[in-house]
Amino acid sequence: MTSLLEGARRLVTRSTDLGARLAGLEEAVEASRGRLPAVSVRHAAGVVERAGARLRLSADHTVVAIAGATGSGKSSTFNALTGLEISSVGVRRPTTSWTTACVWGQQGADELLDWLEIPPRHRVVRDTLLESGREDKQMQGVVLLDLPDHDSTEVSHHLEVDRLVQIADMLVWVLDPQKYADAAIHDRYLAPLAGHRDVMLVVLNHIDTVPEQRRQSMLDDVQKLLVQDGLGGVAVLAISARHQTGIPELRTEVVKRVAVKKVARTRLEADVRGAAQDLAELTGDARPGALPSARVHALDDAIADAAGVPVVVDAVEKSTRLRAGRATGWPLLTFVSKLRPDPLKRLHLDLGPAGRALTGRARTSVPAASPVQRARVDNEVRALADEVSHGLGDAWAKAIRRASTTRLDDLSDRLDAALGATDLGMQRLPIWAGLVRVVQWVLILTAIAGALWLTTLAGMSYLALPDPDVPSIYGLPLPTLMLAGGVVLGILFALVCRILVALTATRRAHVADRRLRHAIGTVSRELVIDPVEAELAAYTRAREGLAKALS
16 A cells, blocks of 8 residues: 555545545535635635545645745745755845755655645755764654745746645745735735644744843734634744744644644645535525425416416316207207307417417417416415525525526416317317217107198198097197107207206316316426425535534
């Protein structure tokens, strides 16, 4: 097993909680993409990437970065800690664009230095510069970095400092007695790193240039500034790199922190926690519930009304009355009903496959939604989004509102297609209608037969022919009963059928309304409800991920 894999295994083993937090932050980042501000999401994603990369690298080395302004004595401090003249001291540095690294313990460090993007020519392995037996055992595992000046006029210097400050395990800030209150370092670096106080040291260099009676007050002043930056409790050491004053104490502090092998983990935990807190502030802490059924029903009703469901249901009832009445009315007068237009066919509904192919229509003729109906739909969509996003962060609330309206432009076409595709149950007449038609024809034929019989009898009487025997029932001639009964019973039967037709029309209207609203509800769910629920699910994943990251 390589030293890289061994280091990764040891660091991950010691950082099981960190691994869970990192996974939680990654989950929150993925759920927040496209919903929270891109800058915040990119920052958190960068933390996940950097922390993941650091976890895979050597756990036996701790990266200690020395940073400061021009003239603060960074390089002198770096040389004093290494005991070698590695970094050039002066106004001009031979490698001002690059960081210099000194490594104690080479095994497993190359991969880490490659990740830090330190060129090989700017790496020094401390042990190889000394005779055998003189290795510095206390500093074993330290990767000491001398960063460029953070206030340099060279843009490349700023970028290099910003990059390494984000990934170093431990930060040592070197301040100058004349510029320790400079806003450039406090506003740009120290204050934003308030959550990293546990992996930070501050040293006040050139203390030998300060009168002894003023030294303590100056150190107290530095502490006050750090408290204002949110870094209360950060150790402040007074040193003079030139005269080695305070260097042993600084070295001891570095060795003590490196020895416990927790600095890298502490830095990563601070990064993860800081990024998670930033996302948590934007996310909010509300616990989303299920979509309120009353609000969903109100939305479905508004969309059904805008889609013309009441118009179609009314057409179904009228068409049923027309068709069933035509089938059960007095057969000799049904031609009159054929002159009346079918309401469903006027809406280009229930045409059947052949009818649609003949007309070539892809849309129905249901009246378009009125401005009032469209406004009602918009209000219901907005009310639904506002209710489910109550208590969420502004960015998430906006994401939910955006999701609820993104596909509303497709609503008209989808609703029209849903109406046209819904089976309204109009393809068949009621079974009893056929029986009624048979009975009516039997009555008509009976009446006709009675009329013909009576006509025959009248003709025979007119011709003075002998009257035949005519059967009677209850004293009434059978032909008379056949004629009168056929007509009267046919009319009464037609009246009864009108009641059955009305009941059938009402029932079919209810069935059509239920089917249409189901179809409309499917469209409503696909275009509005599902996108909103997807946002709520993403919000829940983000909250759960942040809870893990902040645990």
